[in-house]
Amino acid sequence: MLKITLDKIxxxxxxxxxTHCVYAPVERSGEVCFDKWSEGEKVRLDVxxxxxxxxxxxxxxxxxxxxxxxxxxxxxxxxxxxxxxPFVIFGVRAxxxxxxxxLDSVFLSDPVDSFYKARRExxxxxAIACSKPEETCFxxxxxxxxxxxxxxxxxxxxxxxxxxEPRTEKxxxxxxxxxxxxxxxxxxxxxxxxxxxxxxxxxxxFSSLTTKGWGKDEGNRKFNSEKxxxxxxxxxxxxxxxxxxxxxxxxDVRDFDNGREVIRYRCWDSCMYNDFTMMAHGTPxxxxxxxFRQRFMHKLCYHPENHGGVFSCVGCGxxxxxxxxxxxxxxxxxxxxGEEI
Amino acid sequence: MQKMIDEIKxxxxxxIKNGEASRVIGWEKGELPYxxxxxxxxxxxxxxxxxxxxxxxxNISKYLIAASKTGGKVxxxxxxxxxxxxxxxxxENRVDRSGVYALGVGCSGMVDxxxxxxxxxxxxxxxxEIDGKLSIKTLYGDRTCDKSxxxxxxxxxxxxxxxxxxxxxxALLEGETAPSPSDRFSAVSRIEKMSPKERFEFWRGELxxxxxxxxxxNACPACSCMTCVFDNARSGVSSKASPDAFEENMFHIIRAxxxxxxxxxxxxxxxxxxxxxxLHLLNRKFIKDINEFYGEYQAGEQPYQRGPLVDYNVSDRxxxxx
Numbered sequence: 132m133l134k135i136t137l138d139k140i141x142x143x144x145x146x147x148x149x150t151h152c153v154y155a156p157v158e159r160s161g162e163v164c165f166d167k168w169s170e171g172e173k174v175r176l177d178v179x180x181x182x183x184x185x186x187x188x189x190x191x192x193x194x195x196x197x198x199x200x201x202x203x204x205x206x207x208x209x210x211x212x213x214x215x216x217p218f219v220i221f222g223v224r225a226x227x228x229x230x231x232x233x234l235d236s237v238f239l240s241d242p243v244d245s246f247y248k249a250r251r252e253x254x255x256x257x258a259i260a261c262s263k264p265e266e267t268c269f270x271x272x273x274x275x276x277x278x279x280x281x282x283x284x285x286x287x288x289x290x291x292x293x294x295x296e297p298r299t300e301k302x303x304x305x306x307x308x309x310x311x312x313x314x315x316x317x318x319x320x321x322x323x324x325x326x327x328x329x330x331x332x333x334x335x336x337f338s339s340l341t342t343k344g345w346g347k348d349e350g351n352r353k354f355n356s357e358k359x360x361x362x363x364x365x366x367x368x369x370x371x372x373x374x375x376x377x378x379x380x381x382x383d384v385r386d387f388d389n390g391r392e393v394i395r396y397r398c399w400d401s402c403m404y405n406d407f408t409m410m411a412h413g414t415p416x417x418x419x420x421x422x423f424r425q426r427f428m429h430k431l432c433y434h435p436e437n438h439g440g441v442f443s444c445v446g447c448g449x450x451x452x453x454x455x456x457x458x459x460x461x462x463x464x465x466x467x468x469g470e471e472i
Numbered sequence: 473m474q475k476m477i478d479e480i481k482x483x484x485x486x487x488i489k490n491g492e493a494s495r496v497i498g499w500e501k502g503e504l505p506y507x508x509x510x511x512x513x514x515x516x517x518x519x520x521x522x523x524x525x526x527x528x529x530x531n532i533s534k535y536l537i538a539a540s541k542t543g544g545k546v547x548x549x550x551x552x553x554x555x556x557x558x559x560x561x562x563x564e565n566r567v568d569r570s571g572v573y574a575l576g577v578g579c580s581g582m583v584d585x586x587x588x589x590x591x592x593x594x595x596x597x598x599x600x601e602i603d604g605k606l607s608i609k610t611l612y613g614d615r616t617c618d619k620s621x622x623x624x625x626x627x628x629x630x631x632x633x634x635x636x637x638x639x640x641x642x643a644l645l646e647g648e649t650a651p652s653p654s655d656r657f658s659a660v661s662r663i664e665k666m667s668p669k670e671r672f673e674f675w676r677g678e679l680x681x682x683x684x685x686x687x688x689x690n691a692c693p694a695c696s697c698m699t700c701v702f703d704n705a706r707s708g709v710s711s712k713a714s715p716d717a718f719e720e721n722m723f724h725i726i727r728a729x730x731x732x733x734x735x736x737x738x739x740x741x742x743x744x745x746x747x748x749x750x751l752h753l754l755n756r757k758f759i760k761d762i763n764e765f766y767g768e769y770q771a772g773e774q775p776y777q778r779g780p781l782v783d784y785n786v787s788d789r790x791x792x793x794x
Contacts, residue, residue: 161748182681457509
């Protein structure tokens with residue numbers, strides 16, 4: 132077990148930054164989100180739910196695919212290259228670490244997404260346990276342990292220090308590269324911290340929430356529930372839930388004409404939008420109720436059906452905090468999950 | 473507060489019972505002590521689930537565009553500031569007045585839970601409002617804070633206790649008052665004083681956080697187009713993120729232009745923004761300019777009034793004159 136006192140975090144990031152790009156929960160005009168850290172920027176390791184999740188590091192909100200430019204009668208096409216070298220993503224919570232696995236099951240299955248794959252291979256994940264879980268957290272429902280966040284290096288904050296435990300070969304090499312700044316830490320402190328976290332988890336308002344009634348074999352029954360209408364009544368059809376969600380992975384491919392060239396790019400898309408999966412014949416989900424249902428069915432039935440029973444929600448609780456009208460997945464799970472249809 | 477809720481419920485139940493209305497649109501309890509979801513309560517019995525407290529910040533007037541046209545009358549619970557939005561929607565013929573029974577509900581300011589979290593009060597298990605103070609039970613001990621310190625941004629420039637439109641109302645309890653408003657243009661003035669470069673950087677910084685979720689547009693009562701230009705695939709602009717960040721920032725500027733003169737300053741844009749971008753400042757710049765160019769004007773104050781940007785009189789300021 133290795134450790135560094137919390138007042139030396141900036142020094143540590145500077146050290147890592149000499150060889151690697153660092154992504155961390157940085158504070159920008161009062162808001163904290165995962166972004167590229169630059170020297171002097173404030174990192175907030177006390178913030179659990181960054182306003183944007185860490186998924187953007189691997190699956191950015193927009194990404195160029197190709198550029199088209201006409202020169203006389205010639206059409207010049209340049210394909211975007213997979214960018215960058217190895218980087219460190221620092222301070223990821225257990226829920227967001229789990230979200231990477233869910234994104235992997237989509238982007239790394241055939242056909243493999245080369246942009247995503249390159250970033251995943253280049254990344255080293257320094258995860259941090261959640262010292263102070265919040266009332267909107269329900270990762271436990273999906274068997275995620277905030278006291279064991281996984282990653283290449285697992286971190287714990289206790290007694291004013293950050294403790295490190297490498298978990299992979301990559302993690303070991305990383306710890307060796309920053310050994311100059313680390314000192315030997317006491318395992319007892321980490322054990323106590325883990326116990327403390329698990330105790331708090333049992334006390335959370337959603338600690339009794341289960342996935343009962345949801346899963347791969349529930350699709351047809353849940354699809355026909357009469358409660359979707361009432362649950363979706365207040366939904367204003369914005370994409371706040373989808374875009375702050377660490378596992379929502381739908382995207383659109385569009386062309387942008389800037390007058391000089393056409394940029395083909397992809398951007399996050401939301402099943403809440405009325406042009407989602409728009410085809411020549413129109414959209415398959417014409418009403419708000421159908422679009423609303425799609426999001427929850429995807430997370431709680433379709434994804435488990437297509438990916439070995441794994442739910443595509445990690446219980447981070449961002450949608451609970453961010454929905455303008457206070458609708459969220461917990462409400463849906465409880466309202467429809469338990470009912471017999 | 474319980475007395476107020478009881479009175480609201482009584483009035484709603486009586487209106488449904490005597491056939492004047494069939495349902496209510498208000499707020500219901502959510503999963504946590506502070507989340508309140510707008511909901512329709514259909515019939516006398518459902519009214520029992522209705523709730524009203526310091527967490528009902530959502531402005532439900534926009535739901536009336538659809539709810540006023542589904543047959544029968546819907547009772548809309550509207551805080552004083554929400555009634556300005558209803559008036560504006562009536563002016564624009566978006567809400568059918570004959571389908572709405574506007575029940576004004578007094579308001580002493582609504583709480584922004586994010587501001588409570590900003591104070592380091594996290595893991596909220598319970599919140600109780602007692603005499604202007606919030607008593608908060610958390611996973612990490614009991615805390616208190618003044619309600620006035622954690623009000624929604626919109627409440628800091630409260631329009632007062634007057635209902636711009638209402639068929640009946642439930643007043644605040646004795647001793648309770650609307651929050652005293654501060655100068656709502658002070659932040660705009662500060663931005664006006666910046667150099668063009670500083671101002672550009674300020675907005676680029678704020679708008680760089682935008683995720684194009686469209687929550688601002690979808691919650692805005694003034695954004696009531698049947699199909700928004702950004703949702704029109706043939707328009708060349710998109711409701712999703714663009715590869716050109718500047719293009720993306722333009723979305724907010726275009727939206728602010730489009731609601732200029734019609735925005736009642738209800739503050740929903742900033743309340744709903746998941747990235748906490750102070751979008752209301754764009755609208756307030758327009759309001760400030762309109763006030764200075766054409767005289768004080770409050771959109772939604774009167775029903776069916778002609779706003780300065782859609783009206784003309786000879787004393788109007790020359791548009792070219794700055």
